[in-house]
Amino acid sequence: MRTRFTWGLTVNIMPPDYELRLKIVKNKIAGHEVSKLIAPEVLEYIANNCENDVRHLEGAINRLYAVTAMYSPKEINLEFAKDALKDYIGSSVYITNNIQKIQKAVAEYYDLTVESLKSKKRTAIINHARQVAIYLCKMTTEETLDKIGLEFNRDHATVIHACDKIGESLKKDEELREEINKIKDKIMN
Incomplete structure (x- = not known):
């Protein structure tokens, strides 16, 4: 089995850099109904704190949507986002x-x-x-x-x-x- 894997093309897959993460976050929220409520610094916060993979970014966005649906804020500012994502991003080493x-x-x-x-x-x-x-x-x-x-x-x-x-x-x-x-x-x- 191991020889089958070594036979193919070897590609080093790196986690997305900040710029790519920010673009992904912007694309993910672009068509959503609450996208107009989200402040730009919230997108930067998510891109800065979800560094490992795209699924982590998507999870943060989904969590933000869920909390937004529960509380219906007039705007989604950085303070609201940090509070909404504290348990999700809180596991990140940076938050401490x-x-x-x-x-x-x-x-x-x-x-x-x-x-x-x-x-x-x-x-x-x-x-x-x-x-x-x-x-x-x-x-x-x-x-x-x-x-x-x-x-x-x-x-x-x-x-x-x-x-x-x-x-x-x-x-x-x-x-x-x-x-x-x-x-x-x-x-x-």
Whole structure:
């Protein structure tokens, strides 16, 4: 039996990258009646936290649909989605992260100190690292935007700006996606 399998073409199947996961999530919700209620950051949250396979993505979307049907919210924002998916995505290692752990991993990755991420310094590398850290905190923790801002000595609007900027950049910047994946690996280990 083993020789039959080795006879064929050998193909390495990798899990989908962030961009592909995001496209899959968008396609899956496109025709659904609640698609207009779903905020874009919810799609990013699902794509960020269901990294292994498409079935996990589909399961998260189905869970979100089921909870939406039960509660009939006016909009499906990130807070609603995190609450709806906490048991499903909650098994993910990322959801147990805390802000300090993310700050430490990002600071180490960019060869900075945690204090510099929290400082008022605005050099390009510190700004970039801070925005990445804020984005990861939003997408991989249960903390509020105000709490995340407090941990970085920033206000709510700055947190939203950082998340929007990194979220947009991820759509077209392969290098940034690799950076974030390496940092996530660092956080896991």
